[in-house]
Amino acid sequence: MxxxxxxxxxxxxxxxxxxxxxxxxxxxxxxxxxxxxxxxxxxxxxxxxxxxxxxxxxxxxxxxxxxxxxxxxxxxxxxxxxxxxxxxxxxxxxxxxxxxxxxxxxxxxxxxxxxxxxxxxxxxxxxxxxxxAPTKTIHGVLIDVYGVGVLIVGNSGIGKSETALELLKRGHRLVADDVVEITQTADNELIGTAPEIIRHLLEIRGVGIIDVMTLFGAGAVRLRKKLTLVIKLEMWNKDKSYERLGLDEEKIKIIDTELPVNTIPVRPGRNLAAIIEVAAMNYRLKSMGYNAAWELSSRLTDEMDMNEL
Structure with a gap:
């Protein structure tokens, strides 16, 4: 409010x-x-x-x-x-x-x-x-991945902070861990930042609190970042059908702004950091007008039309 x-x-x-x-x-x-x-x-x-x-x-x-x-x-x-x-x-x-x-x-x-x-x-x-400006506080991790503001959400203990740590090791930048303060601008853009008391800090279970700027340098942190993509982590459910092509885009509403959501099922052996990197790059391609799912759908349609001739 x-x-x-x-x-x-x-x-x-x-x-x-x-x-x-x-x-x-x-x-x-x-x-x-x-x-x-x-x-x-x-x-x-x-x-x-x-x-x-x-x-x-x-x-x-x-x-x-x-x-x-x-x-x-x-x-x-x-x-x-x-x-x-x-x-x-x-x-x-x-x-x-x-x-x-x-x-x-x-x-x-x-x-x-x-x-x-x-x-x-x-x-x-x-x-x-x-x-x-309207504001909202969300439990999650905000990280800058290839220039895309990625908000990682999910139940406590799902691995959000550990995934953020792996992304930091790959050269990406942390904005906020655990608590993300989101402000909606007049242009309906969502800007995320960390509460000052936990700024630049990351909690890793079994290790404790680490200072990201001290460990990885000033280039590993950002004070604020525009939110453009939400990654929802959840435990793998074999009875649930997950998106495989990407034709249907899920949305989430934060304050008055809708953002695209990718739901990533978590299970042992999955490299979540690599998946999030790909999701961020794929988002950038979509924003530039290229959608691999649409391209595949177009190819299949053309192939079926050819077979009918």
Missing amino acids: PTKLKVREIKEYFGLELINEEADLDRKITVSDLSRPGLVMAGFYTYYPSERIQILGKTELTFSDGLCSEIRRERMTHLCQEDTPCIIIAHNLPVPSELVDVAKERKIPILRTTISTTRFVSKLTNYLEGRL
């Missing part, structure tokens, strides 16, 4: 000046979208997104300067709603006294920055999208 952010954190992160000291800096920010309320300044209040941070730049404040004090106060009153988290003035511009009065009554923070409006909107949008 999205994380709620306080205005205080925005103020401290960007070093903003607080105009009204008595304001409530613990007001919640719940959406990453911003608002430049030019239409509110012009007197159009329909569809006003009051739950967003309001940004006032040269355009809005120059327009408000041309209004009489009574109308300006009316517009500022509509600007400061109950759910408005804060109002930010760009360019270090003077703050209208009417806005200060209304914000003081409602304890809405007025913050000011020296940065230009466009640059500040860009910086703040990136920050909010990162902090308020």
Whole structure:
């Protein structure tokens, strides 16, 4: 679920000046979208997104300067709603006294920055999208295999960490072991990382905790990686039918994004690391438009057509 952010954190992160000291800096920010309320300044209040941070730049404040004090106060009153988290003035511009009065009554923070409006909107949008993005924690291992972000999942003790260790020995890079924190970006991409407390660590039963960066070097780890493929490990079940051609692609939904899944049955003698390497390379081929299963199906169809002639 999205994380709620306080205005205080925005103020401290960007070093903003607080105009009204008595304001409530613990007001919640719940959406990453911003608002430049030019239409509110012009007197159009329909569809006003009051739950967003309001940004006032040269355009809005120059327009408000041309209004009489009574109308300006009316517009500022509509600007400061109950759910408005804060109002930010760009360019270090003077703050209208009417806005200060209304914000003081409602304890809405007025913050000011020296940065230009466009640059500040860009910086703040990136920050909010990162902090308020939907997140989920999954039990598994995330590893970069040939540039493909592979999330390995399965029951405890199935061999996820041991498989990751073998992949590390083959030159691939660890992102997270045991706990993977996944964030969904605005483009519906899933970015995985490890909790800071277990970053670069790998648990091997019978050995204990190992520091991957110390043992294998800095090139064996990554801080974050985009998830593109899920490998599900499960004990071999002779009564279950596993995919043999690859024509039917299984999907899994994480947050709001679907990812392809390969279910790999585990039994003694199977080289899981080699299978995952092949699965990653096969995924890359599919993303470039080549599908071996479709190619085989096409060949069989052509062969049957030839035999019918």
